[in-house]
Amino acid sequence: MVEFEFWWLLVIPFFFGLGWFAARIDIRQIISENTDFPVAYFKGLHYLTTNQYKKATEAFSDAVKINNNSIELHFALGNLLRRTGQIDRAINLHNEILESRELTENQQDSVKAELAQDYFKAGLYDRSEELLLNLKKGKYYQYSLGTLLQIYERQRDWSKAISTALELEKSSGISFRKNISHFNCEIATEHLLNNNFVEAKDALENALNEHKNCVRANILLGDIADNQGNFEDAITFWKKIEYQKPEYLGLVSSKILNTYHRQNKINDGLSIISRYFDIYKLKTLLNVFYETVIQNEGAVEAEKIARNELIQRPSLAALERLFQAKAMRNSNELENIELIQQTLKNAIGNRKFYICNECGFKARQFHWQCPACNSWETLPSEPTDIILDE
Ligand SMILES: [Zn+2]
Known part of the structure; x- marks a missing residue:
């Protein structure tokens, strides 16, 4: 067993103290160096540090009115407005800066990047895309590609999503293989809805070429084969998952x-x-x-399985199955056995959830893409039993 080193406990309060001290110094320095900062600014800071974002937003709005020159203050306010869901106000603020100020090219790009994020959050994807395509250079290259990728995914424009992911992969060095394979599977699914089997198969082969562990492609290839009566082929595709x-x-x-x-x-x-x-x-x-x-x-064989499972991995679900099998084959005390089984079933309830590894979203059904955070393959392949606090 690893022994816990207790001296670590002393380190935490030390760093706490250090942080508190540093914060004090910082604020004093700001006060001494920038006497022209309005009081509202410090009020805003106070609200920020106490997580009162709405009040912070109002304080920063006042600060901006008084000290209209500081572009950083405008950025802080814009960010806060977006964070607190006041996207229309953020859009107005950023547009106003662009129209009414003399800005360097760098500053203009910064405002446009903020505005693109506002439009994205507001669901105005076309406007966001237009800004991002112009920003796709220098400092904002990867930022633009990343947001464009999210836009194309939301719009289900899979071919644009593929080309953007490839570009992003090249420039960032981060792998987008999994995403690209899912984009191809999405293309295949759309072809399947229109009964275009040849095109669907092509897209699925692309998915496997891009990412050889793409389970979803083999599932769909199996579905197509099964649908066309090629049972052996279907089973061969599905069995491949064991090696993926x-x-x-x-x-x-x-x-x-x-x-x-x-x-x-x-x-x-x-x-x-x-x-x-x-x-x-x-x-x-x-x-x-x-x-x-x-x-x-029949029930005799099923009971053997349930009993075996109950011995090896005791669970209410296995117990419920045992009584279900018993109820099916036993006419003595049938009513009692059924009562026990139903009570167990009700007690267990339906508490199976697929919980996203990325955002914690609880889904009743399996999804390849998390419905909440839109990440790919972040829901586990098997549901988890959880008891909800209600
Ligand atoms: Zn998620």
Whole structure:
């Protein structure tokens, strides 16, 4: 066991003290050097440090009226307005600066960058895009590309998103492979809606070329093959996921079983899913396996699975399944067993959520892109059981 080093506890108050001291010095210095700063400015600072953003905004508005020359003050105010959701006021402020002042080229670019962010936040993507395309140089190159990428994603303009991500990857050195593969999958999905299977397959092959671990592309390629009656091909695509990211196998387990079922080869399907479960222990695999066994092989076999799971990984869900299987095969005390099972089921409730690793958003369904923060593949492949505080 690693021993905790207690002297660290002393470091924290020391840095606290240091921060407090530094803050005092700073403010005193500002006061002595800039006697022309209005009182409202310091009021604004005070509100900022106490997280009262609305009041800070008003104080800075007053400060700007008194000290109209300071461009930095205008920037601070603009930023605050945007942060507090007063986007129309931020837009007016930034436009006013652009129109009514003599600005250096650098300053103009800074204001335009702020304005582009205002328009983006307001959902006025065309205006934001226009500004960003002009800013795509020098200091604002990566900033512009990054915001443009977000705009094209929101507009679902996937080909522009791909070219922007490629440019951004080149200039920043950060990989956008995963994003680009999803953009190709989105293109494929749109083709699928119009039954353009050839174009959809092309897009999915692009996705795999851009990112060989693109699970989503193999799922969709399997769906297309399945839809066209090529069952063996479909299963081959879905099985590839084991060698890409096996944690996503839960997403194809029902598909695999259904396809085997339609060929009257359910046992082949069950042995694949049971092997996956033995190795990867994913709850989704167990659920699908259990449901299929109870439908196809009956309650006796299902009960064995539930009991085995209960012994190895005790959980209310496994207990509920055990009673479900028991209720199906036992006519003695049937009413009691059903009562126990229903009570367990109600107690467990539906508390399965996919929680975004990036922003913490709780989704009922799996999504490739987080509905809240728009990040790709940040929802886990398996849901988590959580109890909500209500
Ligand atoms: Zn998120």
